[in-house]
Amino acid sequence: xxNKKELLRPDAFYHVYNRANGNELLFKNSGNYTxxxxxxxxxxxxxxxxxxxxxxxxxxxxxxxxxxxxxxxxVMEN
Numbered sequence: 001x002x003n004k005k006e007l008l009r010p011d012a013f014y015h016v017y018n019r020a021n022g023n024e025l026l027f028k029n030s031g032n033y034t035x036x037x038x039x040x041x042x043x044x045x046x047x048x049x050x051x052x053x054x055x056x057x058x059x060x061x062x063x064x065x066x067x068x069x070x071x072x073x074x075v076m077e078n
Contacts (some may be wrong), residue, residue, distance in 0.1 A: 007055075010069040019059035027057050036060075046075045 020026045027033050033055055048064040
């Protein structure tokens with residue numbers, strides 16, 4: 001089975017979410033939240049604007065808008 005990749009469209013809004021398996025926790029302590037947000041800032045913030053987010057011990061939600069193609073190209077060049 002092929003792995004289908006969805007491309008993110010510039011200027012589009014996305015509800016990004018994920019959940020842990022079963023009764024597992026994604027965030028077991030405050031350090032986990034900090035680490036997650038630090039990685040989010042490094043990888044997502046340069047290409048998307050965050051409008052809302054919620055981190056819950058077993059899942060998370062983000063409402064983001066992908067930046068314009070010009071802004072993304074500028075980020076990639078720098």
